[in-house]
Amino acid sequence: DAGVTQSPTHLIKTRGQQVTLRCSPKSGHDTVSWYQQALGQGPQFIFQYYEEEERQRGNFPDRFSGHQFPNYSSELNVNALLLGDSALYLCASSYRVTQETQYFGPGTRLLVL
């Protein structure tokens, strides 16, 4: 049973560029949430996708956008990258019931120069 997978594992970009991160949820899961974990901090919620729609959004600017595909996989896009966007981006999946545990992927480490 495959867990949550994310690609790429590492990424280096320069300021102003755009980046796309990808996530495949755990088998049987239909909800994907994205989190940003800055160095030395706990993960912060970016947004959540269910039935191909953004259902909830944290306190992140519109430069952060996402998409969910019919197979439940998801993308996180960040436009006009800033140095402060350097972080570990985590994807978590769960089943639709809100009390279900979220399972995390290994993350994509993004460095913006």
Next chain:
Amino acid sequence: AQSVSQHNHHVILSEAASLELGCNYSYGGTVNLFWYVQYPGQHLQLLLKYFSGDPLVKGIKGFEAEFIKSKFSFNLRKPSVQWSDTAEYFCAGLDYGGSQGNLIFGKGTKLSVKP
């Protein structure tokens, strides 16, 4: 605003010492709490969770946590730590602000266990 706080930034223990990591939450309504662990170079893994029922929750690897509603606390405990418990520990609460829940994390506590 709903929040989860962890007061210990870095805890250093010797093997066989007892562990207690503090976690406090500040929101009402339905309270669902978690402890996650992040071993060096690995992804976040669930240690234990509290949804309802017995406030003493047992998790993997000998960890347990006690939900004390009157103190808004959900402290993590282990009677005897091992070197392999060296990791970062995150307390989190489930926020039901939308149709689905999203996790609110504390800032984490780094645990270093000396052999």
